[in-house]
Amino acid sequence: MTAVELPAPKRSSLDVVLRARELGIVLALVLLVAVTTISNPRFLSGQSIRDILLNTAILAVLAVGQAVVVITRNIDLSVGSVLGLSAFTVGTLLQNYPGIPVVFALLVGAGVGAACGVLNGVLVRYGNVPALVVTLGTLYVIRGVTYFWAGGSQINADELPPSFLNFGTADIPWLVILAVVVLVVTAVVLRSYRTGRELYAMGSSPQAAQLAGIPVGRRTIGAFVVSGGLAGLAGVLFAARFGTIDAAAGTGMELNVVAAVVVGGVAVFGGSGTVWGAALGALLLTTIGSALAVLEINQFWQQAIVGGLILLAIGADRLVAVRVAAGLKKRGSHVG
């Protein structure tokens, strides 16, 4: 897949573009909420907002991890399967040892996910296999392993300890708080820490990054571990929120996650975008789902709208990139 190489815009103008990009999603979100609320004021009720935020939390955690990988010019399609495996592992664990504290469950889930991330990262790094192929493969393998293990069995809410379910449904929205913490920590690391900047450098130009002394291999594996770990964490959140877990949990989720990331302005060929954008993308997608129900529009439109949004987002990004490049050339700075 050849990308047309564009001259990299300067930091300052890139910043402006990105800010405008996230502003665009916020505006779309405001517009959507306004229209829906006018047609049905119940949309802005506490319960409805709460549901949207709780559902967003799971998608946002996945999207943050995905953004980290995509920024390095890779992709992780296995997240839906990792979520399923983690949810089932934690569910089984809690079924057998109901006394386990929630924090431990979160750690186990993240650990399972991180192990899957190591597998992806090592195959990409040492096998020299493109991330698309590796994670497509592990999407199958991890889901298959979960089916082997679970068979047709299902873990129901009444088999899980109340303290765990409470974590997902209590008055204090723990899921949302956790997602925000994940988001802020990742955003700060990506923005202000050396490691974070190195990920962007790798995505902009893997060769240049290598020549600049960035440990590309280690960082690649690291990015997959983050994505896997967060997918595992999301699996625990999924279990706590829904209480019912079978081997199919999270099937097809990767599509929504990639959609959220792309809609959020993270370039598919790496090097630009923020986790804020990815999280906003997750919020927008989730809100669209709820708005359709409130507006009494056929739910079947949702997937088509997601697809349309992806095309719109990458089209808009392309347009902006071309404009920025043209503007820089006009100013006579030596690029290209």
Place this chain on the structure above:
Amino acid sequence: MSAEQLTETRIGRLANWNVAIIAITAVVLVIAAASVNSFGTAQNFGFLVLDLLPIALVALPMTLVIVTGEIDLSVASTLGLSSAVMGYLWNANQPIETIIPVCLLLGAVLGAINGFFVTVLGLPSLAVTIGTLALYRGLAFVVLGDGAVADFPAVYTDWVTGTIAGTPIPNVLIVLVVLAVIFGVILHATPIGRAVFAVGASEQAARFAGIRPGRLKFWLYVASGTIAGLAGVLWTLRYSSARADNGAGLELAVVAAVLLGGVSIFGGKGALPGVIAGVVLLGSLQNALRLSDVSNEALNVVTGVLLIASVLGPNLIRRRT
């Protein structure tokens, strides 16, 4: 692969991978026939071909698309939308003789939309076709909801599931063989095929050589969409059931089969005989395991491992030499 084979030229190595994958496929077929009861029967052969058919059909144009260095992940959704529209029109009492061309045309249009985004707007095909994967599948549900349309005319459904009179050869195998020969000849024996390899090896060099990569890719996407549309029609007739979720997830199996067949995901390398072998290998392994009572979902492990191994194996061998 032995060591001396690997020191040969790139073309030699590629040919060897083709030979290797065909040999592996043959071995798997023999082992399956010997160890799994009822694998080698004529009846199972029919089922095997019918199971393989959609993957094999869609893999043909997909091979060309991937050799140019692009990808089309929307094929299964195109199949689903074609099936949904087929059901919708059948419900609206349209004659089947009109519906089938309409579905093929629809596939061509959906492919052209992909081609437009990729070649005219210059967007990355991975992102575009993930977008249209969601879009086309979503539209399929909009068209047909989650219901099913059945009772297609028996003449057509019987033909699709039937065999050539007096032989165990399924009728649909003719369709597959004809199309495989057409795509094989185009890729390996015409200027178009040379252009496909040239674009995949270096788009810029191809352009200097007088090839128009954009136009070439656009028509490959149209071909990919059309064949996916056809696969949708055959899928619907085989099960006599038009559903919006027909073929969901098939794109992964198709990409797996193509890569297993030795096509490089980076473009520029690949051959159609290997791809056919890849499809047969994947399909017969799944068929044999299913006959051995391995659950459908657990088969995913086999597909996934094969997919990774198909790319990892040649890479690791190459590195050692």
